[in-house]
Amino acid sequence: MTFTLLQSPDSIHRHSSFTKFWISRTLSSTSFQMLSVAIGWQMYDLTHDAFSLGFVGLAQFVPMVLLTLVVGHVADRFDRRKIVFLCQIIEAAIAVLLLLGNLAGWLGRDQILVAAAIIGACRAFEGPSSSALLPQLVPKAILQQAIAWSTSAGQTAQILGPSLGGLLFSVGPAFVYVTAAIALLVAGILTFLIQMERITRKLEPLSMSSIFSGMVFIYRRPIILGTISLDLFAVLLGGATALMPIFAQDILHAGPWALGVMRTAPAVGALVMSIVLAYFPLKKAFGSTLFGALFVFGLATMLFALSTNLLISLVALVFIGASDVVSVVIRSSLVQLQTPDEMRGRVNAVNSLFVGTSNQLGEFESGMLAGFMGAVPAAFIGGVGTIAVAGLWMYLFPSLRRLRSLTEK
Template sequence: MTPEPPVETQISLARHASFQRFWGARVLSSISFQMLAVAIGWHIYAITHSAFALGLVGLAQFLPMFALTLVVGHVADRYDRRRIAAVCQALEALAAAVFLAGTLGGWLSAPVIYVLAALVGAMRAFESPSISSLLPSVVPRSELPRATAWSTSAGQAAQILGPAAGGLLYGLGPSAVYLASAVAFIAAATLVWSIPLRTKPAARAPVTLESVFSGIAFIRRQPVILGALSLDLFAVLFGGATALLPIFARDVLQTGPLGLGLLRSAPAVGALAGTIWLAHFPLRNRPGVAMFGGVIAFGVATIVFGLSHSFVLSLVSLAVLGASDVISVVVRLSLVQLRTPDEMLGRVSAVNALFIGTSNQLGEFESGVTAGWWGAVPAVLVGGVATIAVALLWIRLFPALAQTETLEEPKGVRTA
């Protein structure tokens, strides 16, 4: 009979298996969302031929996230984060099924797409902080920087596979994308439901007005975290070009749905390479300087993409954009997870998710509006220049971020 491994080894193996389920759930959920994004973007542009309509999809996803921010953080801190994420993913699968039924039935109009996009946005609002704040319960805090990089790689891998798969499946018809997305969401929900936790959820404290706003108050008292969140928000808000990719794919680069899928995958290719590098060589010294450098490189890559009329150069510039952006993502997530008490992590992660949603979904709306005014190419160029300007301004506004030496908070300076 084979002897049982030592208790420490069993615990380590259990943590490894838990993280594998966590990573797999993130990949599948992100793949589903990315496939939906490709299908929705191409579908709405095919119906309306309007850049403004593309922006409205981002706005429809952002509004419920904004409205629910304070609620979702409290929910993540008071209830089992695994169950919250699984239920949200199941409801996202339901939304994909409605997209499928509407396509097959011929009644999927632009207003229906906006409503379904808002439903998906609401579910992502609950899912995002629950998943983010779940990680410290899966791995020890000492392993969080490396685990955060690998967790980020899950999203980047999905952003490579999801858009490419979405574009390829869209060639068979939008119904194929919606069906595949629903199936992947269900698989993600099954995985996250089965994750065993190292620690139990914290006891449910009474809900007060102070506790509802405590996540925002905590961030305001932490200039390093506030600087990182706001820098990432404004950089992606002004520099995000992904909402306009259907226009570039169809009108500028003269490619089809598969080309659109490849363009949407390109930033994730660069980001995945960056996360793998950061997983093996974590940022330990001067993470703030690395973050500012990444944001400036993000702006430069955005400008190159806006000027490009070559499909290959566009892919390369988007890959560089993704590699630059991942530095900001890993630094921001690591700062939040390492400098926030676990009992507040859900509320702080919810505010973090709002910043991300503002930069992504509201950024898509901003890109759609400016492209409607000036055209797609000028909108991207102005956004890239604005991103660089924001980074230079933030160096002056948040010197603590620029000067921070480590991701972990120095001993003796925690602000409760």
């Protein structure tokens, strides 16, 4: 892929570095999706225990919560490129260990949980460091486009990773771990080769105040606080996609193939929209566009809840993915542009925690609500809730609603 959109008077090596960054992020995210599929399947194959399967997800999620303040501080004090490189190499090493455990026959429940926890810890460091690194690779004028391309990397991984992981696992677990290890190694090499101008940051002395300064920074800036918290609560209530297995089997009366297509549909919509935004970036009325995207997200979720036709459900899921990306690109661009470089690691760490929490808890909320009142009412209420949160945030954060420039304070 040639990033011809990155046309500016800036030096060519920055464009080349962004290309390396994009490929590295795509390979790393795809490998993570592949490993998640393989680890989950192998855990259940070994234990036939649903609780053990749940612990795999918990092992990956807990490090992100526990390490949030630490990873942000690390990303602001050290070379972010080297942090991402080190995380990718450690993840590759874990894939190799999983491979050896399979071949030697010593891989069991405890070893899988340890591997999942280490991968989760690496992702906890890699995510905020990678997000904070991006503004160093491109000029501010095209940061929104770069974020759109970066978002497309994640969506590409969500489409390719699970399907590729499942396909390779059907041949043999070793094939998944070998492929993931090679991809992560290549990702690490590309990250190491990224060239960028060295930025001298004003480092605060390590203290409790500096560790919590990211949260204080966000709290004191209503636009950033409104942006980050909006994702948490809006996505928390709109997690209807977690109920896809129920809709595929009981509502749409379709087979596993339909579930696979349904899981792919939001990522396809997101990928298409991220490419559109990369070539046709938003120029004005960012606030109204942000809230408009959330209204579309809520309405699409309600349509998905009420649909009894697979085609209509797929269209709704595509709109869910596409509208979510509009929101993501605006929010990410806003946070990056309004945060000084010496604070980006800590602010992105908090942002990553909010995003991860909203996705995880959103699935939990949807599942619990569906258990009490059924999948259709739960999904529909989730869509209504997203619209209600968007309306409430328009009232609570008027500066965000009236936002016309990503650099407004």
